[in-house]
Structures are given as C-alpha cells and as structure tokens.
Amino acid sequence: MSELLDILMFLKPWVGGILCVIGALLALIGSIGVLRFPDFFTRLHAASITDTSAVTLSLLGMAILAPNWLVVFKLAAIWLFIFLTSPTGSHALANAAHTAGLQPVLGRDLRRPDNREEEA
C-alpha cells in the first residue's frame, strides 16, 4: 500500500506539470487561431478554446501540484467563475457587434462582406 502511495507521490509533479504544459499549448493554439481567422466572429471561436479546455487543463494541473486543499478550493472557485463569466463576455461582444451591424465572413469560400460603411 505504501509503495503505491510512493509511486503516486512520484508521479504527482509529473502529471501536474504535463497537464499545465498541455493547457499552455492549447492557449497558444487559441492565440494562433485568433490571429489567423478572418473576421471578428470567427476569432471569438478561437478564443473559446483558451476559455474552456486550456483553462480546465491548466487549473487541473495546478490543483494536482497544490500543497493543500485550500489552494484546490480556490482553484475550483476560479474555474467555476471563469466558466460562468467567459460565455457572458463572449455573448456580450458578439451581440454588440451584431447590433452595430458588423457583417460576418460567411461560407466556405470566406466571402468578404461589404463593411465599407463602418470603415468610412
């Protein structure tokens, strides 16, 4: 039994560290998507990778690395608040752009809409 505990204690920093690195990589991929996607609405989708999976994996890794349960509770609270607030923020941005009349890029050939009125 104590051997199993030893193995788990040996694995703990590795598992936590690897999860943190995967989360950071996902955040990087989300940022690359934000730069590459053609218009405002599609960029919101790329940012949602960072909001969901990157945050979850990083916080999970940090929780595994955490020294005591209080830190785990705080990380869980951060996770909960991010999951409640980030869709609200994305929706507010998308709704504001739609209400202001920003035309999206649509279709597989990514037709550029006529947005000259806004640019003028």
Added chain:
Amino acid sequence: MGYFAGLIFVLAALWLGLSGIYKPLLLILAGISILISVVLASRLETVDREGSPYGRSIPILSYWAWLMVEIFKANWPVIKACVSANLNINPAFVRVKTRCESDLAKTIFANSITLTPGTVTVEVEGNKLLIHALFEEDATPDSFDEMDLRSYRAADGKREEELAA
C-alpha cells in the same frame, strides 16, 4: 425560506474554503459579513429561484458534467482548424428554436452554446436563438436538440409542480 438557507449555506462554504484561518474573531466577522450579504440580497429582492438556484444543484451539476464532455469533444475540430495549413472553415449564422421557458433555462442553454467551441450565441429573441457557427455542417438545428432538452430538464424540469406548490 429554502432560498435563504441555500444562499447562507453557499456563502458560508465559500468563506470557509477561501479563508483557511479558523479563529473565533474571524468566524464572528464571517458571520456578520454573511448576514450583511443576505440582508442586502433580500433588499435587492434577488433571493429567488434565479438568485439562489441551489435547490436544483443535482440536476444542474449532472448537466454540467455532461456539458464538460461535450465541450472537450467540440474543442477538437476548432483546434484542428486553428493549426491546419489552409483555413478549412465554413462560418454561418444559424437560427435555433428552444423549448426553455424560464430565463434561467434560456441563460443556461445560451451560455452552453457559447461555451462550446465553434458556436456562439449572438442574440436571444423570445424562444429563438441566433447562433454564429464556425462549421455550418456541424451546426444543424438538430445538433442543438439534445443540449436544449438537457438544459430544459436541468433548470425547468418539474417547474410546473414547483409553481403549483
């Protein structure tokens, strides 16, 4: 009354979890701050089904667990689209009807759609949602049907009985 009990319980749990120092003075201060929060919330008249939805914790938590799996499944195509050499995306606006009636259920459904990578709720009008999707072929109205049903059950299920009681 149940709403007040739920709010006090959650505030107390939050305080105990965040503080970590359990001396008598701090516990008294915690009690006072929880009391002030509850009094202010009741004066704002927010202690109701929406402000304190803890009575439905179990359905909402089980819905959340299902949603996490869906979010991680939906992440994959968006990650591929971000890093693939040519931009293989097909953005479109989709209109979806929802069966959710209360504001809480509609909020849960719309926020679930926004949380899922590849779809963002742009507008909610009555029982119709305007959704911007990254892949038009994945975002048929049928694909939102299960999420709609599940969020309806999580927030609105048995609501008629609750209202009657």
